[in-house]
Amino acid sequence: MGMNITKPCSLQKVPVMVTYNSCSSLVELSYCSGPCMSSSMYVLATQSMAHKCSCCREVVMNRKQISLRCPDGSYINYTVNTVAQCDCVTASCVT
Numbered sequence: 001m002g003m004n005i006t007k008p009c010s011l012q013k014v015p016v017m018v019t020y021n022s023c024s025s026l027v028e029l030s031y032c033s034g035p036c037m038s039s040s041m042y043v044l045a046t047q048s049m050a051h052k053c054s055c056c057r058e059v060v061m062n063r064k065q066i067s068l069r070c071p072d073g074s075y076i077n078y079t080v081n082t083v084a085q086c087d088c089v090t091a092s093c094v095t
Helices: none
Strands: 010-020 024-035 038-043 046-067 076-089
Touching: 010 046, 010 076
Parallel strands: 024 076
Antiparallel strands: 010 024, 024 046, 038 046, 046 076
16 A cells, blocks of 8 residues: 655746747746645643644745747747745744
């Protein structure tokens, strides 16, 4: 029986079709994905629950220049924002 092992919060890549002014190209863009720690614990001193949450999200972004092919065969430069680094970041727990 195999175990389903999930990668921790990390940078992933996905092909995306980028189009601008009828010019387009298939480019590889990055995003963040994976589990991060969270917990709920009863605190005797306050007689309430203490919640700790974190989310997998970008911590460093880069601008990436890409080349888009136009219908007439020419190319134009286009800039997109892309994720360069991911990490588990403290977040507010929503109930």
